[in-house]
Amino acid sequence: MPISPSSSAQAAREAVAQRLKELRADAGITGPELAARCGWSHPKTYRIEGARTPPSADDIRRWCEACGAPGQVGDIIAQSRTAESMYMEWRRKVRTGLKQLQHSYVPLFKATKLFRVYSPTMVPGLLQTEGYARGLMTSISRFRDIPDDVADAVDARLERSRIIHEPGHRFAMVIEEPVLHYQLGDPDAMAAQLGYLLTAGALPQVSLGIIPSATAERPMWPQELFHVYDETLVSVELLAARVQVTQPSEIALYLKAFEQLRGMAVYGADARALIVRAIEALH
Incomplete structure (x- = not known):
């Protein structure tokens, strides 16, 4: 199921x-x-x-x-x-714009030692570059018809993402290969984003896995975008809401799914080859 x-x-x-x-x-x-x-x-x-x-x-x-x-x-x-x-509507969270939403995550981020992120749709927020984040947030702002504070929201997201370089945190991230080809932003922004993935994926505190589109008989189907903070909270991002999962049995289910997804991913040189191929496809 x-x-x-x-x-x-x-x-x-x-x-x-x-x-x-x-x-x-x-x-x-x-x-x-x-x-x-x-x-x-x-x-x-x-x-x-x-x-x-x-x-x-x-x-x-x-x-x-x-x-x-x-x-x-x-x-x-x-x-x-x-x-x-337990069911927080995005509309309520972002009705004053996107900047406040970015800031709201900071205490949780600082308290988390191990981040597990699975994304089938976009580059994880912690690895987003300025141009990519701007393209994404502009789309969100227009779609939701909310106040346009994209510039401030992007700054807040980039500030928040600096936690990747702070000691005491580890990051295990898994994305589906199509993420490399979804152009959220103009070609230059997309090229810069893909280039940054090559750099960020080499950081010792970051494990970046990519599940190839050609994976045969995958044991785990693509899931919704989710973040696991240590082993105490799972945040699931839907179109209409962000759902927080706190029941231990359900957290265990997401951890099991993450391990299966991570097991299908490629890393190191194989992951870099997929990123380089996506960069070449931009030209």
Whole structure:
């Protein structure tokens, strides 16, 4: 089964929904009856029970009172807030621009000793050059229709990336070969980015692996972009959200996937040959 990028968040939401559904069942009332007591339409009841609509604190309060269980209000509200905090919308994180998003990672980066990064779509942020980062962030800013602070965001990302040269940190990064050919930026920016990969991949603290497109019978299919910080947190980047995985069993699943992906990658001279081939393809 594929790893579900939002599995932790969705499981937490479903646990809240199941708890509310059981309250209703224990009270012996139907969905429409509960809706009438709460003062909303009965489809809302089913959306909440199906974990499709997260309940507000007021929704939970009304629900518990309708089921004769006011004593459970506090616990369920706390459980619901925890579930929602696990699923952070990019829109909320970037509504004031991209610079603040870059800065928000700094404390986590400084506390992490071993970074594991898998990217099937782009050069990892820690290895991005100015031109490449500018091309990428310009696209993100336009797509999301958010304030244009690309120049400041790029500066913040480059500043953040200096951690690669600070002692006490190691970096294991795996990318898919097509990343070398996705032109996020103009040809000159792309050439500079690929050239930097040749340099950064040779740093003693950096392990850069590239999974060749021609890999036969790969044991692990391409995954979503994810970062593992030591063995305590996995951050998964989706189009609409960044999902944080903290459950040990799920972190173990991502670590297992990373090891399989890393095992398919080539390193050293073979990786450099793929990068050089991509540079030549630009001309």
